[in-house]
Amino acid sequence: MAIEWSGLTPELALRLERDADEPLGSQxxxxxxDALRSxxxxxxxxxxxxxxxxxxxGISRGLVQTVYEQLxxxxxxxxxxxxxxRAAPALRQSRVEPAPSVxxxxxxxxxxxxxxxxxxxxxxxWVWACREVARTASARDIDYGPxxxxxxxxxxxxxxxxxxxxxxxxxxxxxxxxxxxxxxxLTLAVLKARGARAxxxxxxxxxxxxSMIRRAGLxxxxxxxxxxxxxxxxxxxxxxxxxxxxPAHQTPTGxxxxxxxxxxxxxxxxxxxxxxIEDDYDSEFRYDKSPVGSLQGLAPDRVVYLGSVSKALGxxxxxxxxxPPAYLLRDLAAEKRYADHGSSGLDQLTLAWLMxxxxxxxxxxxxxxxxxxxxxxxxxxxxxxAPHLPLTGLDAGFHALATLVTDEAHTIAAAAERSVGLHGLxxxxxxxxxxxxGIVFGFGNLNESAIAQGIEQIADxxxx
Amino acid sequence: MAIEWSGLTPELALRLERDADEPLGSQxxxxxxDALRSxxxxxxxxxxxxxxxxxxxGISRGLVQTVYEQLxxxxxxxxxxxxxxRAAPALRQSRVEPAPSVxxxxxxxxxxxxxxxxxxxxxxxWVWACREVARTASARDIDYGPxxxxxxxxxxxxxxxxxxxxxxxxxxxxxxxxxxxxxxxLTLAVLKARGARAxxxxxxxxxxxxSMIRRAGLxxxxxxxxxxxxxxxxxxxxxxxxxxxxPAHQTPTGxxxxxxxxxxxxxxxxxxxxxxIEDDYDSEFRYDKSPVGSLQGLAPDRVVYLGSVSKALGxxxxxxxxxPPAYLLRDLAAEKRYADHGSSGLDQLTLAWLMxxxxxxxxxxxxxxxxxxxxxxxxxxxxxxAPHLPLTGLDAGFHALATLVTDEAHTIAAAAERSVGLHGLxxxxxxxxxxxxGIVFGFGNLNESAIAQGIEQIADxxxx
Numbered sequence: 001m002a003i004e005w006s007g008l009t010p011e012l013a014l015r016l017e018r019d020a021d022e023p024l025g026s027q028x029x030x031x032x033x034d035a036l037r038s039x040x041x042x043x044x045x046x047x048x049x050x051x052x053x054x055x056x057x058g059i060s061r062g063l064v065q066t067v068y069e070q071l072x073x074x075x076x077x078x079x080x081x082x083x084x085x086r087a088a089p090a091l092r093q094s095r096v097e098p099a100p101s102v103x104x105x106x107x108x109x110x111x112x113x114x115x116x117x118x119x120x121x122x123x124x125x126w127v128w129a130c131r132e133v134a135r136t137a138s139a140r141d142i143d144y145g146p147x148x149x150x151x152x153x154x155x156x157x158x159x160x161x162x163x164x165x166x167x168x169x170x171x172x173x174x175x176x177x178x179x180x181x182x183x184x185x186l187t188l189a190v191l192k193a194r195g196a197r198a199x200x201x202x203x204x205x206x207x208x209x210x211s212m213i214r215r216a217g218l219x220x221x222x223x224x225x226x227x228x229x230x231x232x233x234x235x236x237x238x239x240x241x242x243x244x245x246x247p248a249h250q251t252p253t254g255x256x257x258x259x260x261x262x263x264x265x266x267x268x269x270x271x272x273x274x275x276x277i278e279d280d281y282d283s284e285f286r287y288d289k290s291p292v293g294s295l296q297g298l299a300p301d302r303v304v305y306l307g308s309v310s311k312a313l314g315x316x317x318x319x320x321x322x323x324p325p326a327y328l329l330r331d332l333a334a335e336k337r338y339a340d341h342g343s344s345g346l347d348q349l350t351l352a353w354l355m356x357x358x359x360x361x362x363x364x365x366x367x368x369x370x371x372x373x374x375x376x377x378x379x380x381x382x383x384x385x386a387p388h389l390p391l392t393g394l395d396a397g398f399h400a401l402a403t404l405v406t407d408e409a410h411t412i413a414a415a416a417e418r419s420v421g422l423h424g425l426x427x428x429x430x431x432x433x434x435x436x437x438g439i440v441f442g443f444g445n446l447n448e449s450a451i452a453q454g455i456e457q458i459a460d461x462x463x464x
Numbered sequence: 465m466a467i468e469w470s471g472l473t474p475e476l477a478l479r480l481e482r483d484a485d486e487p488l489g490s491q492x493x494x495x496x497x498d499a500l501r502s503x504x505x506x507x508x509x510x511x512x513x514x515x516x517x518x519x520x521x522g523i524s525r526g527l528v529q530t531v532y533e534q535l536x537x538x539x540x541x542x543x544x545x546x547x548x549x550r551a552a553p554a555l556r557q558s559r560v561e562p563a564p565s566v567x568x569x570x571x572x573x574x575x576x577x578x579x580x581x582x583x584x585x586x587x588x589x590w591v592w593a594c595r596e597v598a599r600t601a602s603a604r605d606i607d608y609g610p611x612x613x614x615x616x617x618x619x620x621x622x623x624x625x626x627x628x629x630x631x632x633x634x635x636x637x638x639x640x641x642x643x644x645x646x647x648x649x650l651t652l653a654v655l656k657a658r659g660a661r662a663x664x665x666x667x668x669x670x671x672x673x674x675s676m677i678r679r680a681g682l683x684x685x686x687x688x689x690x691x692x693x694x695x696x697x698x699x700x701x702x703x704x705x706x707x708x709x710x711p712a713h714q715t716p717t718g719x720x721x722x723x724x725x726x727x728x729x730x731x732x733x734x735x736x737x738x739x740x741i742e743d744d745y746d747s748e749f750r751y752d753k754s755p756v757g758s759l760q761g762l763a764p765d766r767v768v769y770l771g772s773v774s775k776a777l778g779x780x781x782x783x784x785x786x787x788p789p790a791y792l793l794r795d796l797a798a799e800k801r802y803a804d805h806g807s808s809g810l811d812q813l814t815l816a817w818l819m820x821x822x823x824x825x826x827x828x829x830x831x832x833x834x835x836x837x838x839x840x841x842x843x844x845x846x847x848x849x850a851p852h853l854p855l856t857g858l859d860a861g862f863h864a865l866a867t868l869v870t871d872e873a874h875t876i877a878a879a880a881e882r883s884v885g886l887h888g889l890x891x892x893x894x895x896x897x898x899x900x901x902g903i904v905f906g907f908g909n910l911n912e913s914a915i916a917q918g919i920e921q922i923a924d925x926x927x928x
Contacts, residue, residue, distance in 0.1 A: 033761065037632055074630070074757045075726035090730040090763060118603035126810070130594045139582035139909075142778035166538070168501055178642075181805040189679075212802055215653075217681075262539035266554040293538045297497065299554060314606035316809030338676055339803065341645035344811060345780030346590070445603075 016057055024059055029067045036076050036087055047077065047085045109454035110421030113252060113399040113442035114311075116282075117370060121314040122354075122363045129353035133346060141345055147337035148329075149176025149321075150348035156355045157321050161307065165280060166293025168300040169323045175332050176343050178318035180279055183306035184209070184244065186335040187277055188216035190328055191242055199277075200235050200243035204428035204435055206251050206279070209244060222430035225250060227392075229257035232264040241274040247295045248283035252428045252440040253401050254393015262295055269302040275325070276303045282311045282397035282444075284364050285371050292396075301325045304332075309351065311398075311444075312364055319343060319351050371398050377448040378441060378455065385459030391441075398444030401425075402462060408437035415458040422458065480521055488523055493531045500540050500551055511541065511549045573918035574885030577716060577863040577906030578775075580746075581834060585778040586818075586827045593817035597810060605809055611801035612793075613640025613785075614812035620819045621785055625771065629744060630757025632764035633787045639796050640807050642782035644743055647770035648673070648708065650799040651741055652680035654792055655706055663741075664699050664707035668892035668899055670715050670743070673708060686894035689714060691856075693721035696728040705738040711759045712747035716892045716904040717865050718857015726759055733766040739789070740767045746775045746861035746908075748828055749835050756860075765789045768796075773815065775861075775908075776828055783807060783815050835862050841912040842905060842919065849923030855905075862908030865889075866926060872901035879922040886922065 016027045047053070050068060054061040072079045079085045133141075148154065154171035161167035177183040188199065199213045203222035210220035221238045224231045230245050243265070247257035257265070269276050278295045286292070296305035300323075308320030324332050336342065354360045375394060382389055382402070390403045404411060408424040415422045425438040439462065443451055480491045512520070514528040521528075532549050535541045543549045597605075612618065618635035625631035641647040655663065660682060665673045667686035674684035685702045688695045694709050707729070711721035721729070733740050742759045750756070760769035764787075772784030788796050800806065818824045839858060846853055846866070854867045868875060872888040879886045889902040903926065907915055 033630060033757070037761065037764075073723050075723045075730075075759070075762045076757075078727075088727055088762065090727050090734065115607065118606040121603075121606045123598045123601065127595055127598045131591055134587045134591045137587065139585075142582040142585045142780045143579065144779040166497060178804045178808075181801075182803065185803055208802070215657075215802055259537050259539045263542075263552055263554050266539075270554065293497070293540075295539070297501065298539045298552065300501075315608040315805075316606045318804065318806070318808040337645075338672070338679055339646065339649055340642045340782065341779075342782070344642075344782040344808060347808060347811065 016059070025063050025067055028057070028059070028063065029070060032067065032071060033076060036071075043087055044089045045087045047087065049084065106419075107416055107421035108419040109446065109450050109457070111423060111439075111441045111443065111454065112421065112445060113423055113440045114282075115442060115445040116311045116314060116398065117367065117445050118314060120363075120367060120370065121316075122359065125354055125359040125363065126313075126317075126350065129350040129357070129359070130346075132353045133349040137346075137349065141349060143345070145342050145345045145348070147333045147342055148174065149343060150345060150352065153348040153352040154321075156352045158323075160355055160360075161294075161305070161321070161323065165283065165305075165307070166297040167305050167307075167323055168297055169305070173326060173329060174321050174323045175329070175336050176348060177306075177308070177320045177322050177336065178340070178343055179308035179310050179315075179320040180281070180306050181208075181212075182336075182339070183304075183308070183320055183322040184212060184277065184279070185216070186332055186339060187275075187304050187306070187322065187324070187328075188213060188218060189335050189339075190331045191275065192217045193331070196241050196275075198238065198240040198242075200230075200238055200240040200245075201430075202230050202245050202250060203430040203433050204252055204425050206244075206246070207427040210430070213244075222433065224433075224435075225253055225255065227255055229255050229261050230265070232261055232268055235265075235268055241272050242277060243269075243274070244277035244279060246279045246281045248280055248286075248292060249393070249395065249397040251279075251281055252393075252399065252425060252438075254395070254397065254399060256292060256395055257295065262298060265295070266299040266302055269299070274302070275328075278303050278305050280305060280307045282399075283307075284312050285368055285398060286396040287372055287375060287394070296323060301327075304328065312360070312367075317347065317351070319347055371444065374398070374443045374446065374448055374451055375400070377451045378443050381452045381455035382459065382462075385456055386463040389462050399440055399442045402439045402441060404437040404439060404462065406437070406461065406463075408439070411439065411458075411461045414461050418457050420454045420458045480523070489527050489531055492521070492523070492528070493534060496531065496535060497540060500535075507551055508553045509551045511551065513548065570883075571880055571885035572883040573910060573914050573921070575887060575903075575905045575907065575918065576885065576909060577887055577904045578746075579906060579909040580775045580778060580862065581831065581909055582778060584827075584831060584834065585780075586823065589818060589823040589827065590777075590781075590814065593814045593821070593823070594810075596817045597813045601810075601813065605813060607809075609806050609809045609812070611797045611806055612638065613800075613807060614809060614816065617783075617812040617816040618785075620816045622787075624819055624824075625758075625769070625785070625787065629747065629769075629771070630761040631769050631787055632761055633769070637790060637793060638785050638787045639793070639800050640812060641770075641772070641784045641786050641800065642804070642807055643772035643774050643779075643784040644745070644770050645672075645676075646800075646803070647768075647772070647784055647786040648676060648741065648743070649680070650796055650803060651739075651768050651770070651786065651788070651792075652677060652682060653799050653803075654795045655739065656681045657795070660705050660739075662702065662704040662706075664694075664702055664704040664709075665894075666694050666709050666714060667894040667897050668716055668889055670708075670710070671891040674894070677708075686897065688897075688899075689717055689719065691719055693719050693725050694729070696725055696732055699729075699732055705736050706741060707733075707738070708741035708743060710743045710745045712744055712750075712756060713857070713859070713861040715743075715745055716857075716863065716889060716902075718859070718861065718863060720756060720859055721759065726762060729759070730763040730766055733763070738766070739792075742767050742769050744769060744771045746863075747771075748776050749832055749862060750860040751832075751836050751839060751858070760787060765791075768792065776824070776831075781811065781815070783811055835908065838862070838907045838910065838912055838915055839864070841915045842907050845916045845919035846923065846926075849920055850927040853926050863904055863906045866903045866905060868901040868903060868926065870901070870925065870927075872903070875903065875925050878925050882921050884918045884922045 050064040054064045071077045158169040161169045198219040213220040296303040305323040393401045518525040518528045536543045622633040625633045662683040677684035760767040769787040857865045
């Protein structure tokens with residue numbers, strides 16, 4: 001016997017509990033598997049004979065034989081008539097790494113951009129909609145749905161997008177996604193397959209976008225953003241045939257793409273036979289004026305509209321939509337199918353109930369007031385404690401940009417020492433960028449008193 | 465005035481309803497947008513002056529001016545002091561295609577493979593779990609979660625996989641996916657990025673797999689399946705460094721990968737420094753023997769285990785898991801992040817509640833009985849009506865393979881005329897394959913009487 005069975009220690013699972021509910025055979029099988037995997041039995045090593053092991057454990061020989069046969073069928077053991085049972089030669093032990101730890105948010109007040117108010121998620125409405133789905137779903141609703149998504153959700157979402165965002169959409173012309181990230185990934189894959197090479201991004205812009213573009217096998221070309229949005233004249237010389245941008249409320253500067261730039265951008269897309277990818281980021285929330293409609297509404301033949309409910313409801317609901325030009329629709333739906341075989345049918349129906357019942361719009365109206373009050377608090381607090389700080393990008397959404405004259409990294413580090421989380425422009429900038437230092441103040445997930453308190457605690461750091 | 469406003473017909477939305485709730489300005493804006501988009505106003509065409517339009521519509525001039533300014537800000541119109549307002553030159557009208565129609569299932573009894581019983585979805589348990597989530601979720605649960613998925617679900621799923629499938633798993637070593645398709649897509653992307661070129665697939669095998677592999681920029685190499693599963697000796701000569709297969713219940717033949725092949729496969733993976741992708745397809749349901757553990761359990765350093773709840777619960781729940789070798793964990797989690805920024809946090813918690821409460825296992829036990837009865841009915845019906853038909857692959861899952869001596873396409877067409885849906889081996893075969901004709905009988909989503917009736921109706925077609 002190559003192994004000292006008596007040497008098995010209690011932390012090894014090979015220990016049969018006679019008064020447990022689990023049958024002894026099953027206990028033995030598991031215990032042996034564990035022993036084999038953990039390395040207590042080396043590859044090729046001889047096992048005790050069934051007779052010996054049965055005697056050692058005080059169980060029947062037949063039971064041990066059955067377990068040996070089963071582990072042999074699974075490939076853990078090698079058995080052959082007349083020869084001893086051995087651990088399989090190819091066997092290796094597990095080497096599972098611990099989970100990568102998530103970066104700790106240790107600050108008390110964190111002005112994280114890009115987050116809605118997480119505490120305001122309309123959980124009661126969501127559960128109500130879940131129950132409506134349960135009450136009404138057919139067997140077909142439990143099946144894989146169409147690649148483009150639930151027809152019911154597409155109908156309701158298209159109507160919403162037309163009504164609230166001025167998108168040219170109908171149920172037949174859109175693809176349900178799991179949100180902006182997936183919508184962008186699918187669109188980039190379609191572009192790559194159709195021969196595109198370079199995609200322009202805003203600079204400063206979405207921090208993950210250049211990586212996403214490179215992962216799709218494309219080149220990311222930064223194009224400067226000024227107070228009117230992406231500088232289209234500079235876009236023209238890049239050779240890019242696609243551009244991804246946030247026209248309603250630029251990430252991170254908060255500027256709204258100007259009318260002239262909108263037209264210039266579409267003109268560019270027509271000239272290069274290109275495509276604009278519109279990230280309609282936090283556009284539902286607008287304060288000073290009536291909503292500015294989507295860019296896609298101007299040129300549905302040149303714009304892929306990408307939206308999601310991550311800001312309107314919460315990121316934990318992974319649903320969104322892509323409204324592509326008609327010529328890309330089939331490719332985009334195919335990409336979706338190959339990426340994940342469609343979004344959750346139950347979630348899609350739940351969202352459809354939420355929207356159709358008016359609960360979604362009611363939530364938006366409620367949140368618009370909430371965010372307006374937070375925005376006002378941010379403005380007032382900064383006016384009181386850092387009166388000369390330039391604050392821009394306040395027309396929409398729930399972040400604003402403060403231009404710094406102080407050093408960005410130093411300001412952030414100093415604020416963190418006072419337990420206030422600030423987020424600078426650096427992650428949004430391309431390596432060669434010459435734009436100013438700045439702080440992106442997210443106020444979506446902080447209540448008014450936290451905003452006031454946070455600003456009071458760090459205002460002196462901003463204004464030198 | 466370049467446009468005959470009086471010529472606007474009622475189906476155009478430009479018609480103000482004085483007693484509607486919507487303000488007139490908003491109605492006008494929408495009506496104009498529609499007119500611009502639909503092509504009733506051509507690009508560059510002149511609009512009526514605000515004074516004229518106001519008079520025509522019987523509203524104030526200021527209101528029209530406001531609407532013009534707004535549409536100008538959105539890029540629909542071009543206004544400049546002293547010149548008439550015009551439709552923007554870059555404007556194009558919408559050309560949205562109708563939705564691609566979903567292939568109609570016109571047959572009355574359809575032996576579709578790969579579907580669980582859709583009517584048995586544990587909706588009551590699911591809603592119970594949704595409510596538990598609503599009752600207990602924190603603000604953090606509404607945020608984006610870790611790329612690898614909810615820690616709580618990973619803990620519970622890892623325990624389930626160890627217990628039921630013999631997988632070497634812990635919460636830190638797995639990535640939550642939206643199911644097998646995504647798990648495979650992410651794994652293929654990682655392989656491609658790491659320099660792999662060719663991936664072996666089973667022949668016959670999963671119909672979409674060769675396309676998925678090609679989309680990932682890799683070559684798909686078919687390797688023959690015999691009565692022991694993939695023929696590993698033939699795999700050796702392909703040059704592939706990865707192989708994707710269904711060891712527990714081969715799609716579509718239903719064979720179980722033999723112990724010798726399991727060891728040979730792992731040996732191959734070690735020799736070529738390669739990877740085995742295990743599609744643990746419908747493995748929860750096994751009839752004749754105790755469960756055969758996962759391949760991954762034998763060699764967690766060489767196997768990516770991919771599972772999902774599509775068969776255990778239903779495809780409409782898009783959740784699954786990937787358990788990769790430790791060295792691929794970080795890459796796989798990154799791919800997940802870039803693909804969709806994580807699976808639904810709410811769904812993940814719902815599934816965690818379902819599993820932790822024992823409701824998931826109870827459902828599996830219940831369904832095992834259901835499928836066992838259906839399997840028995842299929843066997844008995846074929847024995848009665850087509851006694852000499854070879855039927856294989858019945859150890860697990862909810863499909864079996866009948867080898868045909870008749871022509872496959874002809875048999876399927878003839879059955880369809882009797883309103884019975886049959887599914888042949890053809891879509892599963894590689895172009896050059898020489899395997900026999902056959903029918904893959906899926907019995908997961910048909911009740912016993914439908915199975916008996918369906919077989920009775922078409923048995924004569926099977927046995928010539």
